[in-house]
């Protein structure tokens with residue numbers, strides 16, 4: 210039974226990572242729309258924009274090794290990263306709360322997470338994460354930041370009261386523009402230690 214579940218999870222992930230390889234076509238359409246105005250999340254409603262398999266595996270192991278129970282994700286997309294987080298939550302007997310602005314993406318993510326057999330571990334909140342996570346009340350053990358970059362810092366500050374010693378915060382795409390204020394904040398405070406991971410692409414911050 211256990212083996213069947215692991216196969217289902219890995220097969221679903223393989224299928225989704227494969228499909229995501231066609232993102233360059235979907236992104237091309239989105240980028241064309243943003244030539245004359247600022248980029249919007251809806252320009253990429255058909256694109257996964259996912260983490261890599263390596264990043265997913267590292268996050269999954271971090272959650273298991275640190276016995277994280279309450280996991281929060283900013284930016285579900287079609288659920289690739291959520292499946293890694295939920296598989297970890299399955300093993301720590303925890304839960305994942307994930308947030309997606311675009312309803313059609315959240316629906317597809319739920320389908321994918323269900324196909325992986327992990328829907329019992331995931332709660333998807335649809336809408337702007339600044340609103341949907343406003344009343345999140347559990348202690349946060351692991352926070353994954355992967356939505357629009359200008360919201361990393363406001364969202365982090367909003368959720369900060371839910372952190373405790375040992376909370377892990379993994380922020381992806383720290384090599385992209387729009388992340389400097391977040392970097393300045395976490396690097397400038399003695400209550401956090403931060404290391405760069407995945408060749409500088411991401412920040413792994415620990416609350417101390």
Ligand SMILES: C[S@@+](CC[C@H](N)C(=O)[O-])C[C@H]1O[C@@H](n2cnc3c(N)ncnc32)[C@H](O)[C@@H]1O
Nearest residue numbers: 258259260284286289290309310337338356357
């Ligand atoms: C980089 S993708 C996430 C990829 C996903 N974590 C993965 O690895 O499979 C970013 C997602 O954040 C969503 N997003 C952007 N702004 C948001 C907001 N204010 N609240 C919730 N989701 C948002 C976008 O619609 C997009 O689907």
